[in-house]
Amino acid sequence: MPRPSRWDDVVAAAAKVFRERGYDGASVEDVADEVGMLKGSIYNYISTKEDLLLAVVRPPAERLLREMRDLEAADGPAGDKIRLMARSHARVIEDFLPYVAVYVQELAGRQTSDEWMAMDREYVTLAERIVEAGMEADEFRSDVRPRIVALSLIGSLNWLTRWYQPDGPESALEVADQIADLCLRGLSVRPATTG
């Protein structure tokens, strides 16, 4: 589909509008107003509002999934992979904050469409497999369900979209390192001294 020269602005405006008003509460007209175009001009390049949603969420979602597939398939200790997963997630959040916020708000873990449910499931499964590999290698303790570890970590990372401020005291990468570190120490084979 040919794209207007202002296509990137349109997608950025859609991300802002969907994040603020919710996808269901926002109209193509709201996006047009935000970017200063006529609604009709936007409809020259998309068929439905959903095309705008997909344009917003596809780049971060596909990048996350691609990086996660590579990570899971690579050699190396599971602990390093968990760290790299958290960093990849944080980088995507830094690079695409409003876009990822829309993804988390509208799609992640919500049963909206088969395609998105499949992407979601794959991401969770890849994280789960990394945790399982760490358990099999006796790198991680194995008295916790890998799926719960994976979803707990993904929840913490996705939650960044609700509180992380790019102009705050830490970079997303520093926050991700602390989250990964907590998780890895939580998986440590040594017994805890607290609780």
Next chain:
Amino acid sequence: MPRPSRWDDVVAAAAKVFRERGYDGASVEDVADEVGMLKGSIYNYISTKEDLLLAVVRPPAERLLREMRDLEAADGPAGDKIRLMARSHARVIEDFLPYVAVYVQELAGRQTSDEWMAMDREYVTLAERIVEAGMEADEFRSDVRPRIVALSLIGSLNWLTRWYQPDGPESALEVADQIADLCLRGLSVRPATTG
């Protein structure tokens, strides 16, 4: 405000509809259809759609905050408080799943209104204070930011609303215990062996 005898059904229908279509995408008419009442009958008891949202999210949000205030103020080790916080969160999710899902979807960490931002901030601050108290008592290691620990744990717990299935293999309480355990081992003063 007087409430119809079917008020609880109306609120349950609103939770279902807001969860599925998003608050902004759902109308009072959708809620009326879901519960099998006329829109006008619902408007006899509410003034705006927002009244329905508040009826959905207030009970779980207020219970969580009340329990958290009590916990933070109580005596006892910080580790026990973290465990009890996760259990309180899980119980509220079990008792009010669609309601909490709407809260997480529409309000938590989103800058919607001063009132909700204040509740949110208080909940995070109480969690943060528990973590700080654990660090001050040398119960937890202190080389991680308490705010990141608090938000990471809250993110994991809130994320339950996107994946937890009441008919799944674990109760919400069992999942919460595993999440709290991971967090507490992550905060353990012993060095980790992995990574």
